[in-house]
Amino acid sequence: MTILNHILGFPRIGYKRELKIAQEMYWSKKISKSKLKKIGKKIRIKNLKIQKKMGLDFLSVGDFAWYDHVLTTSMMLGNIPKRFINSHNKINLDTLFYIARGVSCNQKSTYPSEMTKWFNTNYHYIVPEFHKDSNFKFSWKQLFEEIDEALLIGKNIKPILLGPMSYLWLGKTYEFTFNRFNLLDEILNIYKNILIQLKKKGIQWVQIDEPILSLDLSSEWKKKFIYSYNYLKCDVNILLTTYFGNVFHNLDIIQEIPIQGIHLDLVEGNYNILNLHKYFSKDLIISLGIINGKNIWKTDLLKYYTLIKKLLKHRNNIWIGSSCSLMHVPIDLDQEKRIKTELKILFSFAVQKCYELNLLKNSLNINNIDLLESWVLPLFTYNNINDNNHKNNNIKHQILNLNKNNYQRKSSYKDRYIKQKNKLNLPILPITTIGSLPQTKDLRDLRFKFKYGSINKKEYQKEIFKIIKYNIREQEKLDIDVLVHGEPERNDMVEYFGENLEGFLFTDYGWVQSYGSRCVKPPIIFSDISRIYPITLDWIKYAQSLTKKPVKGMLTGPVTILLWSFVREDISQQEIATQISLALKDEIYDLEKNGINIIQIDEPALREGLPLRDIDKEKYLSWAVNAFKLSVSDVKDTTQIHTHMCYCDFNDIIQAISNLDADVITIETARSNMEILDCFKNFRYPNSIGPGFYDIHSPNIPQEKDIIKLINQAMKIIPIQKLWINPDCGLKTRTWIEVNNSLKNLVSATKKIRENIS
Structure with missing residues (x-):
């Protein structure tokens, strides 16, 4: 039997982030909806042609999304929150964007749905909302439109659907007594009808993604899983797709349901290929996810060639594919013209993975x-020279000499709190922001000119200082208590630090979607990491020289830099x-030595790195927490550490x-209407907390009365002596008009609360 190949999805943003640019132009009313749709179609057609050109046996369809694929599924199922349904019950592309971003009209704001991380990745999705009176109806026919597009390019089409069980798992219920399984039959009925329609279109195989099979599922979820796939049984072949981990702890489900193929993630699943034939019936297609969909290094194809050859002695119905969707990697390595050849030949982006x-x-x-030998030769060469060229013996020595004292502060939080209170002299409910302030087109153009040599370092620094001065003055006008310099010198919170540390490599077009129109360009860690000069000191020192109020030093934490980079293996x-x-x-030592008394080390990726199975979590959390504590262990008691x-x-x-x-932790809570704070009801968190009091990812301006309501909610859970007031995230994606209006309301709301406290 001939081996077949496929991928689980292709990046949807376009070679030059065409989708991002078009989305933002549409949102700002600079292009029409029809123009936006044409750009989306052009991206999809190009993606299909690439797959065909690269020799894939199936063209994957349904991996495109206008915001994220979970929200696309909600649209397909007609699962629209009531606050977004208009008087005509019309569901269209605007509805999708309203759910994701909220909508403001005539002083009335409609808050968006919650957003959270997609399993252990930096990709985000809009959380489905489930209510006891939720109704489902097939309402979004984009999948069938895309299939018709694809059939003009190739006949072997593989539609992709997010599985009904994973969709139900990823959503959120709002009534405590309500069981989401009450909605299952209605959802399954839509899926069954979709499968029947796909069969009528001549589709032979459908990829149904069920990533929750990598999680620990209760017996109830297992029973419903089996029930669901027996319900969906029909004439179309189902490739049940799993990824991000091993699924053998849920093997009892897989062995019992009527599917025709199973996809396994061999990269993160750590399966023994040679034993796979023992666990599945001989009629079942086994799809081997051997190409890493989350990292950019070439695959050791020789290793897999040998292993698969041995497996073929036991069964011949084998497919090979990417471990997960390729949406987590950049599109095409051939776009990169500035990476040195000796390093470039080590990498593989989405096109190269095909x-x-x-x-x-x-x-x-x-x-x-x-x-195969010529393809993987650079990997072997790199690994052989790595000990000499990419190892820093000084770093190795420092790590070997670490002890438990290197992972803890000198004094307890209780003692530090008193010293910091006396040192900083902040008011009750101190107000701050998370770090970044608006980054205008002029600022981005300035950084571009400096990066490509149009202006020199002295000219660049002079202009950045002007922006920092403006940022400080604006915050002082607003009467914010703890200021930030606004990070005008930073393109991205990880990329910026990578550019100033040894051991990192950078791309020009290595963009990856994080959510909606938000794209990031992860650096590549290819050798040992060290700091050779101060990174943020000049900017923070200058900002602090402009004001008597404290200015926070702003750093990205070690776990986030790690997880938001493509790491060496x-x-x-x-x-x-x-x-x-x-x-x-x-x-941190340099900042503290130069009079910076508050330093924020952001770790938004800490939860993201958590393994999917409970059995593996403690080990990860132990070293991840220690990485943070190591970086701050030597600071003075009077230096306040935020994260x-x-x-x-x-x-x-x-x-x-x-x-x-950390002395103060700031967290996102506004988008969930403070529900995230519920976890602090039962857990007596000892240090200070700054919950986010407005959602910066929405263009809506938070109203003073709404902020007051949220602060009052927070004060019921967090002691006022330990409560900070702040937005839920950085402000770089917002305009100054939005920021000033929002922060003005935040400050006025806080002052009114303070008066009541007094």
Whole structure:
């Protein structure tokens, strides 16, 4: 039997972020809806042609989304929150954007749905809302439109659907006595009808993603899983797709449901390929996810060639594919013109990963490894020279000499609190922001000119200082208590630090979608990490010289720098995080020595790195927390350490958050209407907390009365002596008009609360 290949999804943003640009132009009313749709279609057609050109046996359809694929599924099922349904019950593209971003009209604001992280990735999705009176109706026919587009390019189409069980898991219920399984039959009925319609269109295989199979499922969820797929049984072949971990703890489900294929993530699942044939019936297609969909290094195709050849002795119905969707990696390495050849030949972006699949498929089918050897040779060469060229013996020595005293502050929080209170002399309910302030087109153009040599360092610094001065003055006018310099010098919170540390490599077009129109360009960690000069000191010192109010030093934490980069694979993540911590430790020392009394080290990715299974979580949290504590362990008691986290479920890491021992933690809560604070009701968090009092990702201006309501809610849970007031995240994506109006209301609301307290 011939080996077949496929991917689980292709990046949807476009080669030059065309989707992002078009979305933002549409939102600002600079292009029409029809123009936006044309751009989306153009991206989809190009993606399909790439897959066909690269020799994939199936063209994946349904991986495109206008915001995220979970929200697309909500639209498909007609699961629209009532506040977004208009008088005509019309559901269209604007409805989708309103759900994601909220809507403001005639002084009335409609808050968006919640947003959170997609499993253990930096991708976000809009959380489905479930109510006991929720109704479902097939309302969004985009999938069938995309299938018709694809059929003009190739006949072997593989539609992709987010599975009904994972969709139900990812949503949120709003009535405590309500069981979401009451909605299951109605949802399954829509899925069944979709499958029937796909069969009528001649579709042979449908990819149904059920990533929750990598999680620990209760017996009730397992029973419903089996029930659901027996309900969906029909003439179309189902490839049940799992990823982000091993699923053998849920093997009893997979073995019992009527599916025709199973996809396994061999990268994060850590399966023994040679034993796979023992667990599945001989009729079942096994799709091997061997190409890493979350990192950019070439795959050792020779290793997989050998293993798959051995597996083929036991069964011949094998497919090969990406471990997960390729939406988590950049699109095309060929766009990168400035990466040195000796490093560039080590990498593989989405297009190249499709090529890898075709290369391995052809080699297996003709029993020839010549092309594989030349493809992987650079990897072997790199690994052989890595000990000499990419190791820093000084860093190695520092790590070996660390002891338990290097992972803790000198005094307890109780003692530090008193010293910091006397030193900083802040009012009750101190007001601050998370760090970044609006980044205008002029500012982005300035950074671009400096990056490509149009202006020199002195000219660049002079202009950045002007912007910092403006930022400080605006905050003083608003009467904010703890100021920030606004981060005008930073393109991205991780990329900026990577650019100023040894061991990182950068791309020009290595964009990856984070959510909606938000794209990030993760750096590549290719060798040992160290700091050779101060990174933020000049900017923060200058900002502090402009005001008598405290200005926060702003750093990105070691775990976030690690997880939001493409990491080397020859050493552990723990070791890389420790290297970053030691570099940040030097930076913190310089800030403190120069009179910066408040330093914020952001760790929004801490929850993201949490393994999916309970059995693996404690080990990760132990070294992740230690990485943070190592970076701050030497600071003075009077230096106040802040950290920030956003868009995640804090319940299962609340003890780890406490273990960080940051003096102040700021967290995202506004989008969930303070519901995230519920985890602090049962857990007596010892340190200070700044919950977000308005959602910065929405263009809506928060009203004073709404902020007062949220502050009052927070004061019921957090002692006022430990409560900080702040937005829920950085403000760089907002305009100055939005920021000034929002912060003005935040400050006035806080002052009214203070008066009542007095």
